[in-house]
Amino acid sequence: MTKHRLIIVGGGNMGSALVGGLLAAGWPSKDIAVAERLAGRAAHLRGLFPGVTVSDGMLPADGVVIAVKPHDVADAVAAAGASRLLSIAAGVSLATLTAACGDGVAVVRGAPNTPAVVAKGAAAVAAGPYATEDDLVWAEEILGAVGTVVRVTEPQLDVVTALSGSGPAYLFLVAEALTDAGVLAGLPRGVTEQLVGQLLAGSAALFAESGRSPAALRAEVTSPAGVTASALRVLEERGIRSAFLDAVTAGTARSRELGAAAASGAH
Template sequence: MNSAARTPITFVGGGNMGAALVAGLLKAGWPASLITVVETSSERRAQLISFYPGITTSEKIGACTAGVIAVKPPAAAETCAALAQAGATRVLSIAAGIGLTTLQSAAGATAAVVRAMPNTPALVGEGAAAISGSSQCVLADMEWAESVLGSVGTVVRVDEKLLDAVTAISGSGPAYIFLVAEALISSAVGAGLSPEISDALVRQLLVGSAKLLQQSAETPAQLRANVTSPNGVTASAIQALEQAGIRSAIEATVQAALLRSREMGS
């Protein structure tokens, strides 16, 4: 993160995602003195100060130059307007389903709005997020948003019309992976392993496989082939998955998420 990006920033909402971004920025070198978190819960404000010494917390939005909307979707537009009125010239929203037209209209002509779709692995610094800027955004606004979200993972730019697809893949995707983990653990127990051993093996299986996929130059198909000897155990397992319709099931999963995301955004 370049030093120019380290400017004062106000987070509205100190929940899991807001706190994850604060932690990411601090780890990336953003001075704690430049970070303010607006949170209505006094108990949560005390927790945040304990977790992240040096930051400022407040019950209400005060004067600011840049803001991040990390509240529930129904409050996003109102929060966007409040940030703009408080002086923010850049606003990043991670509220699901609230479009740029709504947000930019709330902000008015004085603030550029960037909409983002992050995911929960941001909580451990391994998030995947996509961003889209309103017509009022310039390159510097997009780079600022990337610097914020990039502190907790990977960031890509897409047209806003593709954010529903992003939601269906990486936004909801962690739940798909966790469901696979549930099924594997259940199958391991059914095969005779203890719940504790089953859980440990499956967790490490997913972590190790993800790291291998991330660090390898080979495609997922190639990595799968590397493990699959002809007529071997893995080949039998893959054949069973294919016969059970795993590809069509995944496609149906993504389409269902895509449809619902579009419905919620309309």
């Protein structure tokens, strides 16, 4: 039986995004396999990625990515039998993964986000006790095919989850609010959505590519006693800054609670 370079266990949105990203990065399709139990989803993946092996069960591979729901992780890890494993399952700790794999298996835990679907993801990785520098580089190559990757300690992954993991929802809420505000002020909804979409995309690109701090970029737009200054005064008075601080703090705490619950359920 052919041994693949990588098998992705779970062909959902994130697993599919990783396949597409790796192919775009130059990986040959024959090097990649996907294990997907749902027949309809498997058929969709075969049509989407010709040449990629899609199976309803585990296949031999040099490395494994676990991209299933948390309650399916234990079974997936047990079936993997891998010497190198990257898990992107939310809330499943390195201790739980390592216990399921057994001693000596290089485990890396990753926390990607949904913009990975359009190759604009922001992910973080943390190394398990047997993972080496080479294993971290391997994990970064996989997640880097769909965006940016940073290294953190495992406790910091809960902050990453609340910040960049949940972050798209925060920004979509801001987009909703800005769209409603534009409509209320007199613009057609279609025009407003187009402007807001480009506003977010352009501002994000400016931030990412300029190398300047958010504070410096904000100040550049804000003329003394001008329109922007008047608008920002209202946002600060309504506590928008503290609201985001509290949101990320609450999200971090909830991520830790869910991780503890997942660990308890695994034992």
